Amino acid sequence: MGDGTVARQKQLILVFSRVWAWVFLAGLIAFFATSVNIQSRGGVNFLTIRNSQNILMAIVPVLLMGLGQTFVVIAAGIDLSVGWVMGLSSVVSAMVIVALTDRGTYEPLAIVIGCLAGVVAAIIPGLINGVIIATLRIPSFIVTLGMSFIARGVAFLLSGGNVVGGQPQGVRDLGNEALLYLISGSHGGLYFLRPPAVTGEALRQLDRILQWPVVITFVLLLIMLFVLHKTQFGRHVYAIGGNREAALRAGIPVDRHIIVLYALSAATAGIAGVLSTARFSGGSSIAGDPLLLSSIAAVIIGGVSMFGGEGSVSGTLIGALIIAVMTTGLVMLNVQPFWQYIVVGIVVILAVLIDQARDLIIGRMEAG
Amino acid sequence: MKRWIADNSGPKEPMLPKRFLISLFTFVALLTTSLLAQAQFKKPKIGFLPGVVDPFYQVMEIGVNEAAADYGLEVVTQYPQTWGPTIQTPILDAMVGRGDLTYLIIAPTDKEQMIAPLQRAVDAGIKVITVDTFLGDGDYINGKVTFPLSYIGSDNVEGGKIAARALAKVVGNKGKVYIQNTNVGASTTEQRGKGFKDGIAEFKDMQLAGEDYNLDDAGTAAQQTAAKLQANPDLVGIFGVNVFSAQGAGNAVKSAGLGGKVQVIAFDATKDAIENLRQGVVSLVIAQKPHDMGYLAVAFAMADARGVTSLPRRVTTGYAVIDAKNVDDPSVSRFIYRVGK
Numbered sequence: 143m144g145d146g147t148v149a150r151q152k153q154l155i156l157v158f159s160r161v162w163a164w165v166f167l168a169g170l171i172a173f174f175a176t177s178v179n180i181q182s183r184g185g186v187n188f189l190t191i192r193n194s195q196n197i198l199m200a201i202v203p204v205l206l207m208g209l210g211q212t213f214v215v216i217a218a219g220i221d222l223s224v225g226w227v228m229g230l231s232s233v234v235s236a237m238v239i240v241a242l243t244d245r246g247t248y249e250p251l252a253i254v255i256g257c258l259a260g261v262v263a264a265i266i267p268g269l270i271n272g273v274i275i276a277t278l279r280i281p282s283f284i285v286t287l288g289m290s291f292i293a294r295g296v297a298f299l300l301s302g303g304n305v306v307g308g309q310p311q312g313v314r315d316l317g318n319e320a321l322l323y324l325i326s327g328s329h330g331g332l333y334f335l336r337p338p339a340v341t342g343e344a345l346r347q348l349d350r351i352l353q354w355p356v357v358i359t360f361v362l363l364l365i366m367l368f369v370l371h372k373t374q375f376g377r378h379v380y381a382i383g384g385n386r387e388a389a390l391r392a393g394i395p396v397d398r399h400i401i402v403l404y405a406l407s408a409a410t411a412g413i414a415g416v417l418s419t420a421r422f423s424g425g426s427s428i429a430g431d432p433l434l435l436s437s438i439a440a441v442i443i444g445g446v447s448m449f450g451g452e453g454s455v456s457g458t459l460i461g462a463l464i465i466a467v468m469t470t471g472l473v474m475l476n477v478q479p480f481w482q483y484i485v486v487g488i489v490v491i492l493a494v495l496i497d498q499a500r501d502l503i504i505g506r507m508e509a510g
Numbered sequence: 511m512k513r514w515i516a517d518n519s520g521p522k523e524p525m526l527p528k529r530f531l532i533s534l535f536t537f538v539a540l541l542t543t544s545l546l547a548q549a550q551f552k553k554p555k556i557g558f559l560p561g562v563v564d565p566f567y568q569v570m571e572i573g574v575n576e577a578a579a580d581y582g583l584e585v586v587t588q589y590p591q592t593w594g595p596t597i598q599t600p601i602l603d604a605m606v607g608r609g610d611l612t613y614l615i616i617a618p619t620d621k622e623q624m625i626a627p628l629q630r631a632v633d634a635g636i637k638v639i640t641v642d643t644f645l646g647d648g649d650y651i652n653g654k655v656t657f658p659l660s661y662i663g664s665d666n667v668e669g670g671k672i673a674a675r676a677l678a679k680v681v682g683n684k685g686k687v688y689i690q691n692t693n694v695g696a697s698t699t700e701q702r703g704k705g706f707k708d709g710i711a712e713f714k715d716m717q718l719a720g721e722d723y724n725l726d727d728a729g730t731a732a733q734q735t736a737a738k739l740q741a742n743p744d745l746v747g748i749f750g751v752n753v754f755s756a757q758g759a760g761n762a763v764k765s766a767g768l769g770g771k772v773q774v775i776a777f778d779a780t781k782d783a784i785e786n787l788r789q790g791v792v793s794l795v796i797a798q799k800p801h802d803m804g805y806l807a808v809a810f811a812m813a814d815a816r817g818v819t820s821l822p823r824r825v826t827t828g829y830a831v832i833d834a835k836n837v838d839d840p841s842v843s844r845f846i847y848r849v850g851k
Binding site: 182314346418421423426432466469 | 594
């Protein structure tokens, strides 16, 4: 075997380990597109605009929690507090918005302040996480686990366990309205920013395309992509995760970096909480907890190494998409969504296996 | 159709061409109208989306499926694995996204937060019937939410009162009692708690020692109850507001060796609750009628599709109270939540 073939094989393995999740996602969509159609004898179609938008809305909280988590895990940490931090942010934002609108504050201003308050309420536990992890060198697993209980308690104390309702219409619009509206059919049309006032059949055919939570999430996704892959800050995240000592010796302010990372992770969870308040027009402390493990699964499926130093933001997007496509597809096939857990579990383990096999094979090639 | 048949079986005179033509015309006309009527009536295709996996909703599903079989309808059933709008909404969206469902029978996991997602389903042309839990204040005629066709469920305030009075009777109208509740914000359990408090207030020698929320987890309920029992050795009774709450409370009382001394009133007649009743750990089980809710909801969908306009907007299905004496009486025991084998 010549050097050329070895290099080509190595290249092939590298490419496979990078694109398999995309291929898996494409396969999943193809599977649902055909099987849903066959099972319902053409009565139900998986590939619709409405479905695509449902899937995008479903990934919003998982992806947002996963985005910050991606940074933390690449830096060889983990943040288990994001679920309840999201709930805390949801409660705080809802309470602030209600308090302000009750006192007669201009509604859009009240909503902006409320959203900011929610994110700030999330960043505080994140900063505390970061400071303890960086300075006291307690494992992130333990610190953030503890913080998740604290955030949960605070959220329950603030809300009394209640859903914080009484939100103004603007809050519901933020969580449910969209950039584009499409009415399909003969009297259809495309509308920007404002929902057309229609009833009956037209209303039935009305699809909201790119709802605000989706737009906000994708703007954040692009920013995170840029920060992680194009800036010095991003390169340092990889450096810290790859080898903390080496990063220290290279003069990277590791402690400060770690504090920023946990604050960032809490901030994206906080945005998820604010958007949950908007979507459900109410602040709920339990909004995030059921999604925590899904968000971590999305990060792992996306190829972020739990040992640090490896991974990407786009991978996390794919991971979140795989989970959401599965939920929607299985409901449309009328299969119990519990199967989703089994499949996600297999995919998570598979993802790590593929990465390890890649390292092993390439290692052998280089050695042999 | 009937008239045509009657015409034929009429007087036996020779069939005149004219008369034949008239009957043929009548036949064709009637056939056309009946076909048109059939075209207008589209059999409902129903989505059933309970709040969470538990025996209560599983019995409701039996009712849904029985009615669907009786009417020859198709039902798409999906269970969320945990309680809450975050998990229920994506499933709801996917059910709406199917595009083939015309009616949705749902137990909304929050009376406020599920309004916007369900409004979306209504916009997409799906008629909504809420079972067990409701939206807004549950008044679909004059309340803040009026889009659902109907609410079919228990009057939970009344259920809480029934529980309080029954507990008072067992403990001799005096002593401290405690509530094991699930989540604030879930309309049904909140009201049971309220009804229970109202009921206890009717007895001057009874006090409420507190109320805890277990987030619908029997383990948490057991733990909270165990702590409460230690802090309040003089506790005489506990009200578990649903399946998991009563299960946890009952287990905590059992493992503290207080079976028979602390009376547990269990809401929801699961097999576990009945087993505890037989062992004397639970003194009274209040059974709801989830089977009725499921069956009626499908019947309502069918009636609405047929053009029935006088469906009640709110139906309360009532309770059966089960104690150690009547537990084997078939007229009562049929309300035990029996699922699977």
